[in-house]
Every structure is written in C-alpha cells, then in structure tokens.
Amino acid sequence: MGRLAGFRYRNIIIKLKILGFEFYRQAAGSHEIWHNPNTRRFTTIPNHSGDMPEGTLKAILNQAGVEADLFLKTK
Secondary structure, eight states: OOOOTOOBBBHHHHHHHHTTTTEEEEEEEEEEEEEETTTTTTEEEEEEESSHHHHHHHHHHHHHOOOOHHHHHHH
C-alpha cells in the first residue's frame, strides 16, 4: 500500500474543499465534477463506497493539479 491508499470519498472531498475546489455538477452515474475557480482546474471524482483505489486518487490529483504532498499535508 502506498501513501495515497486508504482514502474514502468523504475524506478526499474535505481535502479538496480546503484546497479551493467546489462541486460543479453531477456527471454520468455516480461521478461528480469538481472545479477550482482560482486555478480553473476541473477534476472528476467517483462517489463510491469504500476506499478509493490509489491509482484513481493519483489521477484525480493529476487532473486537479494538486501535488500528492500538498494533498497529504492538508488537514
């Protein structure tokens, strides 16, 4: 398990809100689009139960333009 393993949807959303993201719209199925008006970046987040796969979280952070270290330091 890597350092980005073990995060749930709710924990990810809390951290992204602190980093300036806000809900933008519902996407297909259980996916949501989140937007940061300061950086003008969008990211798609699946709203599933259980832990988010580490690769999926890496892709979310990459889309959002957020470094993993910054994400992990956010309380």
